Amino acid sequence: xxxxxxxxxxxxxxxxxxxxxxxxxxxxxxxxxxxxxxxxxxxxxxxxxxxxxxxxxxxxxxxxxxxxxxxxxxxxxxxxxxxxxxxxxxxxxxxxxxxxxxxxxxxxxxxxxxxxxxxxxxxxxxxxxxxxxxxxxxxxxxxxxxxxxxxxxxxxxxxxxxxxxxxxxxxxxxxxxxxxxxxxxxxxxxxxxxxxxxxxxxxxxxxxxxxxxxxxxxxxxxxxxxxxxxxxxxxxxxxxxxxxxxxxxxxxxxxxxxxxxxxxxxxxxxxxxxxxxxxxxxxxxxxxxxxxxxxxxxxxxxxxxxxxxxxxxxxxxxxxxxxxxxxxxxxxxxxxxxxxxxxxxxxxxxxxxxxxxxxxxxxx
Amino acid sequence: xxxxxxxxxxxxxxxxxxxxxxxxxxxxxxxxxxxxxxxxxxxxxxxxxxxxxxxxxxxxxxxxxxxxxxxxxxxxxxxxxxxxxxxxxxxxxxxxxxxxxxxxxxxxxxxxxxxxxxxxxxxxxxxxxxxxxxxxxxxxxxxxxxxxxxxxxxxxxxxxxxxxxxxxxxxxxxxxxxxxxxxxxxxxxxxxxxxxxxxxxxxxxxxxxxxxxxxxxxxxxxxxxxxxxxxxxxxxxxxxxxxxxxxxxxxxxxxxxxxxxxxxxxxxxxxxxxxxxxxxxxxxxxxxx
Ligand SMILES: Nc1ncnc2c1ncn2[C@@H]1O[C@H](COP(=O)(O)OP(=O)(O)OP(=O)(O)O)[C@@H](O)[C@H]1O
Ligand SMILES: [Mg+2]
Numbered sequence: 001x002x003x004x005x006x007x008x009x010x011x012x013x014x015x016x017x018x019x020x021x022x023x024x025x026x027x028x029x030x031x032x033x034x035x036x037x038x039x040x041x042x043x044x045x046x047x048x049x050x051x052x053x054x055x056x057x058x059x060x061x062x063x064x065x066x067x068x069x070x071x072x073x074x075x076x077x078x079x080x081x082x083x084x085x086x087x088x089x090x091x092x093x094x095x096x097x098x099x100x101x102x103x104x105x106x107x108x109x110x111x112x113x114x115x116x117x118x119x120x121x122x123x124x125x126x127x128x129x130x131x132x133x134x135x136x137x138x139x140x141x142x143x144x145x146x147x148x149x150x151x152x153x154x155x156x157x158x159x160x161x162x163x164x165x166x167x168x169x170x171x172x173x174x175x176x177x178x179x180x181x182x183x184x185x186x187x188x189x190x191x192x193x194x195x196x197x198x199x200x201x202x203x204x205x206x207x208x209x210x211x212x213x214x215x216x217x218x219x220x221x222x223x224x225x226x227x228x229x230x231x232x233x234x235x236x237x238x239x240x241x242x243x244x245x246x247x248x249x250x251x252x253x254x255x256x257x258x259x260x261x262x263x264x265x266x267x268x269x270x271x272x273x274x275x276x277x278x279x280x281x282x283x284x285x286x287x288x289x290x291x292x293x294x295x296x297x298x299x300x301x302x303x304x305x306x307x308x309x310x311x312x313x314x315x316x317x318x319x320x321x322x323x324x325x326x327x328x329x330x331x332x333x334x335x336x337x338x339x340x341x342x343x344x345x346x347x348x349x350x351x352x353x354x355x356x357x358x359x360x361x362x363x364x
Numbered sequence: 365x366x367x368x369x370x371x372x373x374x375x376x377x378x379x380x381x382x383x384x385x386x387x388x389x390x391x392x393x394x395x396x397x398x399x400x401x402x403x404x405x406x407x408x409x410x411x412x413x414x415x416x417x418x419x420x421x422x423x424x425x426x427x428x429x430x431x432x433x434x435x436x437x438x439x440x441x442x443x444x445x446x447x448x449x450x451x452x453x454x455x456x457x458x459x460x461x462x463x464x465x466x467x468x469x470x471x472x473x474x475x476x477x478x479x480x481x482x483x484x485x486x487x488x489x490x491x492x493x494x495x496x497x498x499x500x501x502x503x504x505x506x507x508x509x510x511x512x513x514x515x516x517x518x519x520x521x522x523x524x525x526x527x528x529x530x531x532x533x534x535x536x537x538x539x540x541x542x543x544x545x546x547x548x549x550x551x552x553x554x555x556x557x558x559x560x561x562x563x564x565x566x567x568x569x570x571x572x573x574x575x576x577x578x579x580x581x582x583x584x585x586x587x588x589x590x591x592x593x594x595x596x597x598x599x600x601x602x603x604x605x606x607x608x609x610x611x612x613x614x615x616x617x618x619x620x621x622x623x624x625x626x627x628x629x630x631x632x633x634x635x636x637x638x639x640x641x642x643x644x645x646x647x648x649x650x651x652x653x
Contacts, residue, residue: 052551073557085548089570098566099556146556 002064003028003154003186004049009058011041011048018044019210022058026188028153031180033197034190035233036207042190045207046156049188050079063153073102075154078147082159084139086131092118092142093127096149117148120179137168144179157189161196173199194236198222206230224354228361231284231354237318239284240328243358248277254301256283259324264301269350271364280358287318289352290330292344302347310338319344393634400627408623417628426604427629430612433519434588437608440523441530442583446576448527449534454564456535457542467539470532478529482596485525486512515605518598522606525597526590534579541575542568581644588637609633 004026011019018041026032034042047053049060051072059068067075086095093114100110118124121141131139140160147155160176161169177200180187191197197204198218205215206229214226225231231239244256252266252275296302305328309320316331319338330346332338355364369376400418403411421427452470456463473481488494489512499507511517545568553563591610594600600607600615607615609629617626 047551050551050555052554071557072551072555077555079552079555081548081552083546083548085546085552087549087553087567089567098553098558102557102559102562146552150556 002026003030003062004188005061006049007059007061009045009048009060010056011044011053012056017210019048022210022212024205024212024215026186028186029184031187031189031200031202033201033204034188034207035192035194035197035204037233038192040207041210042207043158044210046079046158046188046190049075049154050077050156051075073099076152077154077156078150078152079156080140080143080147080158080160082162084131084136084143084163086139086142086146088131091128091130092123092134092145095131095142096127096145099146099150113149113151117145120148120182121145136164137172140164140172144176148179148183153185155185155187157187159190159192162192169193169196176200194234206233223352224363225284226363228282228284228356231356235286235288237287237329237331239286239354240290240330241356242283242285242323242326242328244281244283246275246277246279246281246355248275254281254283256324256326258326264303264350266300266350266353266355268300269353269355271355273364275364279364281364282356282358282361284354284356285348285352287329288316288331290346290348292330292332292336292346296345296347299347299349301350302345304343304345307338307340307342307344309340396627396630399623400631402624404623404627406621406623413624417624418632421625421628421632424625426607427609427612429604430607430609433606434608436519437523437526437590438584438587440520441526441587442580444523444527445531445534445583446579448531449579450538450572452531452535453538453542456539467536470535472532473529474533476529478590478593479596481525481529482593485521485528486597489521489524512598513602515602518602518606522590522594522597522608526587526593529593530583530586534583537575537579537582538572541572545571577644581640584640585637588633609636 002025004024006022006024009019009022009024010017022045034045036042044053048055049062051067051070055068059066061067062075062077087098090098096114096117097110100113105113114127115124118127121144123138123141123145126134126138126142131142134142140163143160157176161172164172173196176189180200189196189200201218203215204218204221206213206221208229214221214230216224221230221234225234228241232241242256244254246266247253247255252269252271254264254266290296291299303323305321305323307319307321311318311320312334315334317334317336317338318329318331320327320329321344322328328346332344338344356362357364399408401412401414403409403413403416456467456470460466489509491497491508491510491513496507496509499509511521549567550563553567558566589610590608591614594606594608594611598606600611604612604615610633613626613629613633616622616629
C-alpha cells in the first residue's frame, strides 16, 4: 500500500513557480531522501506534505486518504526542523506533551507515551530541563521525540542534522536509521549531505528547480545517473566528464576532443538505444572507477597522464591531471607515492562509465 | 600648545555640557530637596523646618486626590495600552496586505505632542461639540456622554486620550518582538494541533516577556510625566478632581505661593520614579555583563 501519493502538485509564491506538476509515490515503511541544491524546493515540498503551505494545484494522499485540504495536525505526520523549533519556555516534558494535550488525550496516556518516547531516545534524565539547557544533539533528540509521541505514520525531516558537528551527525544518523528499522514508518528526509542520503535512503529523489530528476535506489543513482546533472551531483569527488564524439565502426569508438590518438573501444557500455554515428557526447567516469598501473593496461580504455596536483586523503589520494586539455581526476591507493610531473597509466572499463548526449545531457 | 589642545580637546568640548548637566539636573534636584525642608512660600527663604512641609503635604486632601488619580491612571493606562497594543500587533502580524499603511496610522499619534492630543480630545469629549452632540444630531436625543465635566469620571478621559496616543507605540514594540519569533515554532505548533489561542498563549506570549517589561517601564514613565495632557485636556478640573501629582506640584509652587510644599511633592514624585527606574536599570545592566 502506498503511504504517500503526491499527484500533479504545483506551488507558486505569487509569480514565482517553485514546484510544477510534481508526482511522487512513497510506499509504506519507505525511507525517502530528497536531495538537491539549495533553493530547489525541497523544504517547500515537505511543507506542502505537512500542510503548512496552501498548494496551488494538485492532490496529496496520505494512507489512501485525500488530505489536500486537511489541517497539519490531522494528517498523521510529525516533522523535525533544522532549527529544532523547540518551545523555549517549556521543559522537555512540556515540549513532548504539548501536541498530546492539544489533542485532549487523558493524562495517563500522555505520561505513558512521553515515557516510552524518552526511553527510545534516551532523554529520560532531561525531562525537566528547558531547551536552553540542552546540547544540540539533545535538542534534536527532543525534536524527534515530539514527532514520536504523536504516534504518526509519516515522519518528515528537514535537514535535521545540519546544525550539528560532524561526529554527532554520524551518531544521530545511525540512530535515525535504527529508529526507522524499529518503527517501520514512512520517512521523508531532506538533506544536503550525500553520505546521509546514501546511507539512510531506500530511495533517493534528486531535485532540481522544483522537478524530480531521478528517483531510484542509492546504488542505481550512483551507477546509472539519468542525466549529467545527477551524475555530477552525486559522488564525491565528482565524476569526470570528457567531451568527445562517438564513431561507429562496427563497434562504438570514443574520439576525445583535443587529442588522444588511440580510439578506445566502448563495446562494454550498454547503450539505452542504438545511437547514430558521429554523436557528440560527454563521457563520464567516476574517479574511483579509474585504475592505474598494470591493472590499467588490461582495461579496454587506457592512456597515460601527467600528475599535476595530488591531494592525500588518508586511505586514498586524489590526483588531478589533464587529458587533451580536459580535466581528469582519479584515485590511487593512499600508500602509493606520487610526485608532481610523474607519468601514470590509467584505465577504466566503459561498463562503469556513463555517456550523456552533449546537447540535452540525457543518458545514452 | 597645539599638542596640549589636541590632547585635551574632547574634554574641553564636553566640559560645558557636563557642567550644564550637573548644575541643571543634579544641582536643581539638590536645591529642590533643600527647599522642601524650608518654610518657603512665595519666594525661597532659608528657614529650615525639617519635614514639616511633607507632613502638611500628606494632610492636604488635594494631594490625596492627585495620588489616587495617579494610581487609577497608571494602572488603567498601562493595562489598556498593553492589551490594545498587543492585540493590534498580533492582528498586524497575520501577514495582512496593507500592513505598512496601517502601521503608520497606528504609530502616528505618537508623533503628536500631549498638548495637541489633549486639545483634540477636549473637543471630541466636549458635550456641546463632540461625541454627545454627534449622537444627538444622529437622532439619539437622550444620549449622554459627559465624562469630561463629571468630577468622578474626568480622570478616565485622561486615560482615554493617553491610551489613544501610546498604544500604537506599544504595538510597534510588540510587532518587533513578534517578528523575531522563529517561523518554525509556529509551524511546529500547527503540526502539534495548537489552536491560534493556544499558540499565542503557551508559546508566543511567554517569549514576549522582555517586551512586556520594556513596555511597562516606558508607559510608567510616560504616565508619571503626563502633566501636559492633563493641563490641555481638563486643566485638572472639574475643580481639582483630575489633578495628577505633577499638576499639584505646578499649582502649589507657582499659582498658590507654596514653594516649600511644591518642592516636597516634587521630591515624592522623584522617589516614585526612582523606585521604578532603579530595579529596571539594575536588571538591564546586569544582563549586559
Ligand atoms: N515565502 C516565500 N516567498 C517567495 N519565495 C519563496 C518563499 N519561500 C521559498 N521561496 C523560494 O522557493 C524556492 C524553494 O525554496 P525552498 O526553501 O523549498 O528551498 P530548499 O530546497 O529547501 O533550499 P535549502 O536547501 O537552502 O533549504 C527558493 O527559490 C525560494 O527563494
Ligand atoms: Mg530547505
